[in-house]
Amino acid sequence: MENQNKECRNCHSEVTKGVGRCPYCGILNPTIELKDIFKTIFWVLFIMAIVTYLLPKS
């Protein structure tokens, strides 16, 4: 069984991948990388653009 650990983006301690909170420094989602956040923001903007496009102009 492979133990998937990742480095905390704040304190660089080894934490379990996908853990909600770093047990060492206490930040939320320590294994989420900046590119994942940008990806999420991109999708939100993309969906908002589609919704805005589809809505009838008043």
Ligand SMILES: [Zn+2]
């Ligand atoms: Zn940490």
